[in-house]
Amino acid sequence: MQQMAWSDLERYLKVYRPRMLRCDSDYVFLAGSHGSTVRDPALPWTDLSRRVEHLTAKYLWRCAGIGTHAFRHLVATAIIKASDLSDFKTAALVLNDRMSTVEKNYAHLRSSEGANRMTELLGATLRRM
Known part of the structure; x- marks a missing residue:
């Protein structure tokens, strides 16, 4: 730790x-x-999550409140988006979860990666078309 x-x-x-x-x-x-x-x-x-939801609604501007589980999503999303390689392994380690579970739940964060990589590889060819 x-x-x-x-x-x-x-x-x-x-x-x-x-x-x-x-x-x-x-x-x-x-x-x-x-x-x-x-x-x-x-x-x-x-219920700690309800208390956190109440406090976040009270202190976060324009927030209806989020429970404790939402913080897992915030952490995972921040880790995955901060990495050029979509670091699912690190997110899984931090969340104490399986990498397959993290990949399944956060694959949508990678949706633009395929298009970006295709542009890198085929950009010149596509521009000539």
Whole structure:
């Protein structure tokens, strides 16, 4: 794991997690399971994604709100678009997902690559036509 991630995790565990705890808990991340009907008093909220959606709607201009899963898409899209080679492998590693899954879900980001490569290879020929 990158050094920056370790420092962020340590800060979360030492500073922010204790602030959110309502009572002793063995949970590392203090959010309940999606759709869970059991309320754990140690958890500050039952649905972290809904809370993120509320906060993004409140603080992001002209945003109806996005859940936590949307951040996966933002990260994957940024990685793939930043690379000339559509770096699906790096995106899969960052998302802790299979490369085939990432390729399946983000192949649409490569749609212009074929046309661009064709222009590189056949541009002169096509211009003469």
